[in-house]
Amino acid sequence: MGEMEQMKKEADGLKTQIEAARKAVADTTMSAASAAVAPAPRVQLKTRRTLKGHLAKIYAMHWATDSRLMVSASQDGKLLIWDSHSGNKINAVPLKSSWVMTCSYAPSGNLVASGGLDNMCTVYNLKTPVVKTVKELDAHTGYLACCRFLSDSEILTASGDTTCALWDIESGKQKTVFLNHVGDCMCLSLSPDMNTFISGACDSLAKLWDVRDGTCKQTFQGHTSDVNAISFFHNGNTVITGSDDCTCKMFDLRADQEVISYQDAQLNAGVTSLALSVSGRLMFAGYDDFNCNIWDTLKGEKVGVLSGHDNRVSCTGVPPDGMCVCTGSWDSFLKIWN
Amino acid sequence: MNLKNNVRLRHTENLLSSCFREIDENIEDIIMRIQDETEGVPVRTVKSFLSKIPSVVTGADIVQWLMKNLSIDDPAEAIHIGSLIAAQGYIFPISDHVLTLKDDGTFYRFQAPFFWPSNCWEPENTDYAIYLCKRTMQNKTRLELADYEAENLARLQRAFARKWEFIFMQAEAQVKIDRKKDKTERKILDSQERAFWDVHRPVPGCVNITEMDIRKCRRMKNPQKVKKSVYGVADETQSQSPVHAPAPRCRKDTKDDMEKEVSFLKTQLDRHCMKMSKVAETLMSYTEQYLDYDPFLTMPEPSNPWMSDDPTFWELEASKDPSQQRVRKWGFSLEEALKDPAGQEQFLRFLESEFSSENLRFWLAVQDLKRRPLQEVPDRAQEIWQEFLAEGAPSSINLDSHSYERTSQNLKDPGRYSFEDAQDHIYKLMKNDSYTRFLRSNAYQDLLLARKKLETDQGRRTSLEKFTRSVGKSLSGKRLTGLMQSS
Numbered sequence: 037m038g039e040m041e042q043m044k045k046e047a048d049g050l051k052t053q054i055e056a057a058r059k060a061v062a063d064t065t066m067s068a069a070s071a072a073v074a075p076a077p078r079v080q081l082k083t084r085r086t087l088k089g090h091l092a093k094i095y096a097m098h099w100a101t102d103s104r105l106m107v108s109a110s111q112d113g114k115l116l117i118w119d120s121h122s123g124n125k126i127n128a129v130p131l132k133s134s135w136v137m138t139c140s141y142a143p144s145g146n147l148v149a150s151g152g153l154d155n156m157c158t159v160y161n162l163k164t165p166v167v168k169t170v171k172e173l174d175a176h177t178g179y180l181a182c183c184r185f186l187s188d189s190e191i192l193t194a195s196g197d198t199t200c201a202l203w204d205i206e207s208g209k210q211k212t213v214f215l216n217h218v219g220d221c222m223c224l225s226l227s228p229d230m231n232t233f234i235s236g237a238c239d240s241l242a243k244l245w246d247v248r249d250g251t252c253k254q255t256f257q258g259h260t261s262d263v264n265a266i267s268f269f270h271n272g273n274t275v276i277t278g279s280d281d282c283t284c285k286m287f288d289l290r291a292d293q294e295v296i297s298y299q300d301a302q303l304n305a306g307v308t309s310l311a312l313s314v315s316g317r318l319m320f321a322g323y324d325d326f327n328c329n330i331w332d333t334l335k336g337e338k339v340g341v342l343s344g345h346d347n348r349v350s351c352t353g354v355p356p357d358g359m360c361v362c363t364g365s366w367d368s369f370l371k372i373w374n
Numbered sequence: 375m376n377l378k379n380n381v382r383l384r385h386t387e388n389l390l391s392s393c394f395r396e397i398d399e400n401i402e403d404i405i406m407r408i409q410d411e412t413e414g415v416p417v418r419t420v421k422s423f424l425s426k427i428p429s430v431v432t433g434a435d436i437v438q439w440l441m442k443n444l445s446i447d448d449p450a451e452a453i454h455i456g457s458l459i460a461a462q463g464y465i466f467p468i469s470d471h472v473l474t475l476k477d478d479g480t481f482y483r484f485q486a487p488f489f490w491p492s493n494c495w496e497p498e499n500t501d502y503a504i505y506l507c508k509r510t511m512q513n514k515t516r517l518e519l520a521d522y523e524a525e526n527l528a529r530l531q532r533a534f535a536r537k538w539e540f541i542f543m544q545a546e547a548q549v550k551i552d553r554k555k556d557k558t559e560r561k562i563l564d565s566q567e568r569a570f571w572d573v574h575r576p577v578p579g580c581v582n583i584t585e586m587d588i589r590k591c592r593r594m595k596n597p598q599k600v601k602k603s604v605y606g607v608a609d610e611t612q613s614q615s616p617v618h619a620p621a622p623r624c625r626k627d628t629k630d631d632m633e634k635e636v637s638f639l640k641t642q643l644d645r646h647c648m649k650m651s652k653v654a655e656t657l658m659s660y661t662e663q664y665l666d667y668d669p670f671l672t673m674p675e676p677s678n679p680w681m682s683d684d685p686t687f688w689e690l691e692a693s694k695d696p697s698q699q700r701v702r703k704w705g706f707s708l709e710e711a712l713k714d715p716a717g718q719e720q721f722l723r724f725l726e727s728e729f730s731s732e733n734l735r736f737w738l739a740v741q742d743l744k745r746r747p748l749q750e751v752p753d754r755a756q757e758i759w760q761e762f763l764a765e766g767a768p769s770s771i772n773l774d775s776h777s778y779e780r781t782s783q784n785l786k787d788p789g790r791y792s793f794e795d796a797q798d799h800i801y802k803l804m805k806n807d808s809y810t811r812f813l814r815s816n817a818y819q820d821l822l823l824a825r826k827k828l829e830t831d832q833g834r835r836t837s838l839e840k841f842t843r844s845v846g847k848s849l850s851g852k853r854l855t856g857l858m859q860s861s
Contacts, residue, residue, distance in 0.1 A: 043632040050639035061647040069654030073662075079670065084680045104688070121679065135588060153588065181589060187745030196589065206747035222589065228709070248791050252638065254645075262590070271660045274653075288657075290648035295657075304458075308587075315664035316657075317671060326581075334658060347581050357691070359669045360680045366585070374670065374680050 058293045066286070066296035070334040076317055079330050079340035084360065087370040089116055089125055092134075094364040095152075096351045100141040103355035106362065107148045108370055109139035115150050117162065120362070120372060129160055129167050135179075142185040147205075149191060151180025157193050159205055171208050176201065182223045186230055186247075194221035200235050202247060212250040216243055223266045225275070234275050236263030242277050242287060256287040258294040265310045265321070265352075269333075276319060276333070278307030284321050286333060298331045300338060309351045314358030322349030328363050342373050402492060405464050408439055409484055415439045420481065428558045430468060430481040437477045453477055461583050462491050466569035471520065471577040473569070483562065489570040491584075493601050497574050500541060501604045503530040505571060507545035508552075517564065522578050548605055570604070663706060666699065701821045705813050708805045720821070724812045725804075732769035733800050733808070736762045740793045748790075755788035763796070773799060 092112035099106045105126065108116050113134030117127035135153035142148065147170065151157040157173040157180050178197030185191050186202075190211070194200045200214040200221055219239030226233045232253065236242045242263055244254040256275070265278035269286075274295070278284045283299040284307055298319070305325035312319050312333070319331045320342070328349050330340035347366035354361050360374040408414045415435045420427040433456075440452040456475035459465055460482075466473055468481045475482070489495070506527040509517045519527065534541055552560060576582050666672050679685045690697060696716045704711035704720070711717040718734075725731040739758050746754055762771050763781065773781070777795045784792035812818055819825070 040627075040629060040632060043629075043636055047632065047636050047639055050636065050643055054639065054643050057643065057647055061649045063649050064651045064654065066650070066654050066657075069651060070658060073658055077671070121685065137589060179589060189745055189747040204748040206749060209748075211748065220589065248794070254642070255638075269657075269660075270664070271656070274657065288648070288653045291650055291653045292642070292645060292647050295650070295653060313668050313670045315661045315668035315671060317661040317665070317668060334654075334661060357669070358667070359674070359678055359687075372680060374678060 054292075058291070061291060062293070066334065067336050073334055075335065075337075076332040076339050079318065081330075081340065081342060081361070081373040083344055083371050083373055085120060085123055085370075085372040087118055087120065087123060087372070088368075089118075090114065090368040090370075092368060093347070093366040094350055094368060094370065095136060096138045096150075097353055097362060097364040097370060098139055098141045099353050099355040099362070100145050101143050101356055102145065103357040103359060105141070105145065106353070106355075106370075107139045107141050108351075108364055109136040109150050109152075110368065111136065112368075115139055115148060115160070117148065118370075120370075127162060127167055132158070138180060138182045140183045140185055140191070142188055144188050146188055147185065149183050149185065151183055151193065153179050155179060155195070155197075157183050157191065157203070159191065171205050173203050173205070173208055173210075175210050178220065181221055184224060184226055184233075186226065192224060192226065192233060192247075194224040194235050194237075196220040198237065198239075200224060200233075200245065202250075212247070214245045214250055214252070216252040216255075217241065219262070222262060222264050225267045227268050228270060228272045234266055234268060236266040236277055236279075238262040240279070240281075242266055242275060244275075244289060254289060254292060256292075256294070258285050258287070258297070259283070261306070264306065264308055267310055267312055269312065269316045270314070271316070274316075276310060276312065278310045278321050280306035282306055282323075284310060284319065284331065296333075296336045298333075298336055298338075303329070308349060311352040311354040311361060313354060313361075320352050320354065320361045320363075322352045322363055324348045326365070328352060328361075342371075344371055345369065401459060401462070401464065402490070404444070405459070405484065407443065408436070413443075417484075426558075427468070427481060427561075429562050430483055433467075433476040433478055433480045433482055436465065436475060436482060449477060461573075463489065463569055463573035464491075466565070466572065468565050471568075471572050472580060473572055473576075483565055483569075485569055486563070486566045489566060491573075495570075495574065495584075495601050495604075497571075497604055498602055498607075499530060500534065500537075500607055501602075502571065502575055503527070503534055503541050504544045504548060504605050504607070505567070506530065507541060508548045511545060511549050512552075516561075520577075526575065544605060544607060567604075667703065696821065698822060698824050701818070704818075705822070708801075708809045711809070711812075720817065721809070721812055724815055724817055725808055727817075728808065728811070730808060732762060732771050733804050735769060736771050737797055737800055737804070740797045743793070744790045746790075751790055752788045755785065755792050758793065759785050771796075771800060772803075 090108065090110035090112055092110050094108055094110045097106055097108040104119060104121050106118050106120050108118065111134055113131045115129040115131060116125055118124070119126055129148070131150060133152060133154035136150050137152040139148060139150045146163050147159055147161055149157055149159045155174070155176045155178060159170040159173065161168050161170045173191070173193070176193065176195040176197050176199070178195045180193055180195055182194040183191055189205050191203050191205060192200060193203065198217045198219060198221060201210045202212040203209065204211050217235065217237040217239055219237045221235050221237045224233055224235045231248065232244055232246055234242055234244050240257065240259040240261055240263060242256040243252050245251070246253055259277065259279040259281050261280035263277050263279045267276050269276065273289050275287045275289065276284060277287065282303050282305060283297050285297050286295045287293065288295045298321070303323070305323040307321050307323055309322040310319060317333055319333050320328055321331060322328045326343070326345050326348055328342035329338055330342070331337070332339050342363060345363065345365035345367050349363050349365050351364040352361065360372050362370055362372050364370045409417070415431045417429055417431055420430055436456055437449055437452045440446060440456055441449060446452045446455070453475055460473045460475045463473065464485050465475070465482050466485060468483050506519060506523055509519060531538060555563065574584055669678055674687055676686050677684050679687050696714070700714065700716070704714060704717040711721055722731055722734050725734050743751065743754050743758060761767055762769050763773070763778070773796055777799045781793060781796045
């Protein structure tokens with residue numbers, strides 16, 4: 037026991053030193069530094085499309101790399117592939133389990149994946165005459181909260197069993213397992229160079245992982261409740277998170293700490309999802325109170341609201357070309373705004 | 375701001391518990407206080423036309439009490455909080471199915487503790503059927519079914535066709551029990567029961583706030599305590615709902631865990647932290663640099679396809695001729711240039727002109743290797759070695775001896791990351807050397823300044839035509855506002 041206590045003391049001592057080091061570099065705040073920057077214009081976005089087709093709560097959506105196709109997952113037990121500009125449904129993939137929580141579009145456009153309470157990540161081929169199941173990735177012992185393709189042969193998953201995993205789709209095996217979180221993993225986001233990814237979990241932490249060696253490189257704390265949403269800033273050095281504590285936060289990898297918090301005394305609803313505009317200046321965050329708020333990421337101010345859903349906004353996504361933002365809701369509709 | 379740990383009631387994922395962040399109590403404490411005989415709101419029996427309305431308070435009284443006792447200055451905020459309490463069913467309007475709080479003379483009642491959300495209710499449809507059924511058995515106007523309830527009952531009759539006799543009997547039994555109660559007591563109990571069902575089977579148009587994110591369901595307190603039946607009916611259909619699977623057990627910290635943590639913390643401490651001012655500076659310059667490429671901040675040309683319904687922008691992007699704006703982006707960083715297929719092609723051509731294209735080809739081959747299925751990796755790695763690094767390789771690349779040694783060692787057991795060192799080295803070489811020359815090259819400058827040769831002058835004219843056409847279309851259409859906003 038004595039040894040454990042000694043190590044605990046050492047750990048606590050190190051934590052204090054780390055805190056001190058972080059404080060030492062905090063020579064200003066983001067809000068102060070950005071005071072000189074011209075304010076982002078007051079954003080009033082309109083609904084350009086309402087995609088109707090799901091019969092129950094939508095839990096997830098993901099844009100394809102062509103910025104026109106997208107996949108959405110609903111508890112009606114279907115994945116729908118949309119040509120969002122025309123509003124046409126290209127494909128409807130029936131799911132074995134209707135308790136779906138996540139979906140993802142492969143960068144190539146050939147595959148989509150989904151997963152949920154079945155603890156599995158199922159990969160489907162969209163290019164065969166009839167959509168076929170390519171693989172059922174089965175090794176997690178908890179629900180599948182999030183999945184993202186790196187390529188047609190690799191996919192990353194985040195699970196309620198507190199682990200994330202990198203899979204080789206062809207063999208169906210986990211190539212790397214990322215162990216460190218102590219709460220259900222809820223979300224993940226790949227860095228632009230795909231060498232690292234960041235995950236958010238119910239332990240209120242966000243962690244940075246190296247895809248190559250499977251180690252946790254950095255841990256970010258600051259939230260006081262589940263981290264439901266996470267996204268890399270396009271510069272690859274900054275990360276934004278959204279949590280049940282009703283705030284979003286920006287963390288910088290280089291400063292190793294929280295940079296700014298996006299919160300409002302009037303906001304009493306948890307954040308379910310978030311997405312960044314191409315420049316990163318604007319952040320779209322979906323909340324439980326049925327709205328999606330638009331934040332100026334530099335100044336930490338709310339600059340707009342997307343109201344239109346009749347139930348909670350469960351997912352948000354900006355396509356690669358940044359032309360619009362899509363919100364998906366428990367009201368079974370997807371809306372496209374700009 | 376005190377973040378007192380509220381009782382994590384089953385339904386307080388965020389809505390109420392976070393609302394009470396600033397208030398140092400939980401909802402049930404407040405509900406107890408507000409009903410207190412001396413300190414609470416006065417609960418009265420009101421004389422109405424032909425009868426008495428027992429045990430009510432007005433909405434205005436509730437709002438007043440909340441403002442005074444929770445130190446709220448703004449009545450709007452008190453109404454907001456009161457509505458959240460009502461939405462959970464702790465207080466309810468006696469004459470409305472919609473559960474909100476109004477700051478006027480509307481009458482409200484307090485919910486019986488039996489029906490409180492903290493009892494972890496998950497009433498089944500069989501219960502709901504019994505409830506609706508028993509209401510039709512009594513000749514009271516106040517118990518008549520609303521339209522949506524009649525529809526629900528019809529639907530449930532179809533769904534439970536086989537066990538309807540059972541449900542009917544249960545309903546009759548409940549009516550018998552109800553009849554034994556005192557008239558006033560019945561009025562109150564009936565309204566409380568109705569309010570309970572208004573929470574769990576809301577009026578169409580109202581959101582069912584008892585619906586939880588299935589990912590969070592499992593971590594609720596005491597899943598074993600879930601109450602499923604109001605009327606004591608055992609439910610045979612589902613032994614365990616899919617959302618109530620047991621949570622994975624938590625491991626205790628072992629010595630190994632502690633060692634890992636200490637080593638992790640040491641690495642963290644060694645890490646160089648960038649100054650916040652520098653971080654802010656880089657973020658501001660990044661967003662500034664990409665301002666022109668953010669369609670939310672700069673109107674894209676010729677138009678945003680979502681606003682104008684004109685896909686010209688996408689067609690231009692897909693065409694072989696990259697726009698000046700796109701070409702300019704290649705100058706931001708080597709990453710940007712390589713991200714764009716057209717940029718990659720131009721850079722490759724430039725390197726060919728300098729007889730150093732093997733560097734980029736090597737880099738691309740390794741990128742591809744990393745994304746291959748595991749099975750193919752060893753062979754492909756060998757091929758790359760043969761092509762670029764082996765003695766007498768056809769596309770020999772220039773590596774420092776250290777990287778060369780490391781790579782050759784890695785190839786003894788080839789994997790996806792065998793070439794990481796080599797790739798890093800080559801990338802730095804391209805970035806610091808070839809890339810800067812590329813940006814100064816005639817080929818790049820020509821594209822950047824749109825200095826096109828004679829043969830492609832035709833191309834430029836048709837793009838201009840297309841642009842004019844689309845502008846004309848947008849101006850004449852309803853999408854005038856979009857373009858106007860940009861100027």
